[in-house]
Amino acid sequence: MSHLDYGLKSPPTGIRKLLYLNWPLIVLLAAVSSVGFLMLYSVAGGRIEVWAEPQMTRFAAGMAAMLIIAMVPIWFWRNLSALAYVFALILLIAVEFFGDVGMGAQRWLEIGPLRLQPSEVMKIALVMALAAYYDWLDLERTSRLVWVILPVLLILVPTALVLSQPDLGTSLMLVMGGGIIMFAAGVSLWYFGTVLAIGIAGIWAVLLSRGTSWQLLRDYQYRRIDVFLDPASDPLGAGYNITQAQIALGSGGWAGRGFMQGTQSRLNFLPEKHTDFIFTTLAEEFGFIGGISLLALYTLILAFCIHSALSNKDRYAALLTLGIGATFFLYFGVNMGMVMGLLPVVGVPLPLVSYGGTAMLILLMAFGLVQSAHVHRPR
């Protein structure tokens, strides 16, 4: 922040707004996306037209959308937040009736030539709605039970819809993303502690009851939990992908096997090599250096978001920026944790790198909001 910035009495207007964009963030986003193009080119066996090219088109479209959104004052978007939430909710309900089940469990909605994943839209719409809610709410009411229940409902309704798709990964992300905003807005830590305690106690009870006379779940449900927690116990089913992914990742070593040299392409058994498991290819071909570089890029994006949020005096803008950063964090954190075998396999893509139109567009549009918040911050 230069001296000049503080000297400004009001946010910039017109074309001058371009100068006040968070340019480092844009460069970082482009860099991460380029890593994606490179990897998509590689997993397609050196063909650009399979995945890389459509992905580039989407990136260009997403970038344009981002700039347009960034030019519009943030208070305009704040006033639209509730509408965005309702719109996403309608899409989620619509997908229940008209959606197609694609790969895995995520549901698609076909609107003309567009294939839309309403659950991706909801991730950002929820952040917008919660940020607007806490912007509107009086500060001293933040931790009152009545005013805590309302945002919890805002989170749980779409979560239930997504869970019924059934898409466990996205519904967990919605809960966590929503929880983070509530956390950032200053809801008393007691609530979080209580929920955490109840959750742990519940899981404890379920696991403890196994094999006793008061067993809470049926046997087959326990077996499912086993496989979910330890894919290796079902090596031909759920565990196969993760085993192969870990082998590919681990065998990358320090510097990797070189571009397009990964044996990953041999592992055609991996049905998600261009989507959820794309990080394994990167880690195999570029090794620890490649993996850590991507992680660093992600962390930098996150840091820019947090910095931008903390230096923004507008409450909505700050919460929104924190929330979008957190959502972004959840994307890459869960995805990497998953392919590294730290988390169970739930379908979460690697942001801006995995092949997928909706996630790419929605994320870039979300960063458009971050930019708008940055440009139009109170001076």
Next chain:
Amino acid sequence: MRRSPRETLESTRRISRRGLMLGAIQAGTVAVLTLRMRSMQLAHADEYRLLSEGNSIKIRLIPPARGLIHDRNGYLLAGNESNYRVTITREDAGDVASVFAQLRRLIAISDAEAETMLADIRRRSPLTPFTIADRLSWEEFSRIAVNAPALPGITPEVGLSRFYPRAADFAHSLGYVGPVSDFDLGRIEDPDPLLRIPRFQIGKIGIETKMEKALRGRAGIRRVEVNSAGREMRELSRQEGVPGDTLQLTLDYRLQNYVQTRLGTDSASAVVMDVTNGDILAMASAPSFDPNLFVRGISTTAYRALNEDDHRPLADKSVQGLYPPGSTYKMVVALAAMEAGVIEPKETVRCNGYVEVGGRKFHCWRPAGHGNMTLQQSLEQSCDVFYYEVSQRVGIDRISDMARRLGIGLRHDLPVSAVAEGLAPTTAWKKRRYGRDWVVGDTLNSAIGQGYVLTSPLQLAVMAARIASGREVVPRLIRSQNGVEIAPLDAPPLEIAPEYLAAVRAGMEAVVNAPRGTALASRIVTASLRMAGKTGTSQVRNISAAERESGVSANEDLPWEQRDHALFVAYAPADAPKYAVALVVEHGGGGSAVAAPQARDMLLFAMRGGLPPLSDYPENQRTRIQSQHDAMDLVDPDVPPPSASERA
């Protein structure tokens, strides 16, 4: 919307505090990810690399056993036999040429073969196994297995291969399997991973291809640990696949064998049906071929011989062969005429040996003419003039409509290859096809089953079955799938007045049993089994006026391919129809002399469930029939067929 500074300040402070806490948590997560990555890629990289390159775990598909095919009584028609083969995987072999040289010391591979194979192997993906030799003897196989450690990339394996125990009898309906070709892969969308297995067999023709989905089954999975040479060290787990469905056909093993044998070496075809439910009991096309040759990879010379044979052994004439039905078509014309009301069953038409229409003479087969003919007599003696006359009254469109109701000129849905549609011509069809108007002469030709009319033996059998039963019997070949019975299709009554059907049936009975019937010699004397039928002789050449003057050449004087086709359709017992048959002998001569006796024997065999007693035949034929029986080499289905290795 601006807020009061106090609130904004307080809120900003709070958000900053929580935001920093969040940042710390996120930074912690990133640190965990980094540590994990470091541990996997730096500390344990060697282990993973070993897993990936050396002692790695591979998933192998287990091809499922192809579904068995049985006859209606449970006798095996298509099964699977063990097949010893040896494959090479280039990636594991390293130096392919040297491995090859070593292998050639163990099994015989000619220089030329070796060269093309080496070129082939180099062209393929290094990871797909390539089959070097197939159908090895046990000795060769064990020699390779013993020496396997010295042959990197070479895998001796036991697979299943299709086997048809009764080689030629069912070749046409069953078809055969063969290795998946690139052509097949291109044709099939979203191919089953099984198809990627080298030399995996899929149906190429006949029931084998039409029922491919049911017969193939689902692949099993084996997880194996292999060493760096690609050799399996141990099997970690195994999940068996699902074998293909077992099919039970409506065909009767013994009857099919008899029919095929009875057709002999002629270029002929016969279909025997159960008129009560449409079950096809026998569907034969002669001459036949051994489908096992195709499964094993037929030699070029053998294939050329089959392909160039003028008797076309590879064609399934029973459903693909299209013939002018000749006089067997007269029932269609008779029924159409009665239904149109242009003739009464008792009405007579005079036959003078010919009619003249549009300045052209249309001759009866009997130059002197038949005199006054009733409908029954016209069938009995196969008078052509009667049908020339009647067909003009009824018109071609109504005749062809009747033909279709009786199953002619439409494609019956059977799971065999290239079922022909045939043709029941109409005025509109000719206009469309040739751009010319239908003329009366066309109708006259069609009336005696010549001209444009084309039928397959299957369609003729359906016609006979429908006339016999009075119901719209639909032919079928599959009786049950995996033990689940498939109900016969609905056969609603034909909407033809019973008295018209009765008149036609009486005529067909007279053909075989009345003193002047054209097939009297082929009668069955046992009263309860009497046969009703109709002869047909269809010309394949035009008889010129000059030739008619000087006397029509006898068939025996003509070259084979110019002789008439001999046809016969029949059902029995005449009083309570159970079986129908249609038989075509290509260029066989006259229907009564050539086709009728064979059809009778087939019906008798079906009714008696085996070779009929001589008492079923007229007395003066019994000696001849006895010697005919003696000469036949029929199978006993309860004696198992020789296995492949015994035959080899």
